[in-house]
Amino acid sequence: MTQPSAHLREQFGDIDVYLFDQLLRGRIAQGMKVLDAGCGPGRNLVFLMRAGFEVWGVDENTDAIARVRQLAASIAPRLEPDRFRVERVESMSVEDGSMDVVISSAVLHFARDERHWHAMVREMWRVLAPGGILFARLATTVGQARLRPLGGGRYVQPDGDTRFLVDHAQLIDATTALGASLVDPLKSSVVHDQRSMGTWVVRKAPL
Secondary structure (H helix, E strand, O other), X not given: OOOHHHHHHHHHOOOOHHHHHHHHOOXXXXXXXXXXXXXXXXXXXXXXXXXXXXXXXXXXXXXXXXXXXXXXXXXXXXXXXXXXXXXXXXXXXXXXXXXXXXXXXXXXXXXXXXXXXXXXHHHHHHXXXXXXXXXXXXXXXXXXXXXXXXXXXXXXXXOOOEEEOEOHHHHHHHHXXXXXXXXXXXXXXXXXXXXXXXEEEEEOOOO
């Protein structure tokens, strides 16, 4: 007998629950062009592929792109393999203003420094169409008292991982600099004595 959890994973993969929330609220809908910037092996793309979304993905890891291409071939063979490319988020070959949604799930906190962080954000913003949504999940400093700063915006978190961290004020400043509007209030989920993960969802102004 198939376990319910196995059936759910088959349908939805390991989709970020906060991204799933955007789907439930109709902000990401069929007919939209969706780019997963830093897609890894495609954990956030399983449902989108199955549901017939137009999806693209980039990742600097060659093995990850090979796996997401295999995933597409098995559940959405209509998607051309070259939609999934070995590229860095800060230097994508995607056309200007061509995507309705850009997903950045657990990517921005791997920035080398503040300059790199902003370069990735600007590039994702470049490819986003007017009225489009940038969905980002990223590590933050919110609620964490035992961070060890390394300089350049990087910290050792209580769980021992090194990440580039931002606070909510920095995300508000970035929103303003982009000329964007918040789709949702900023949120950070605090995992006690380990890490804090924030959700930053912003919309590009329509023409």
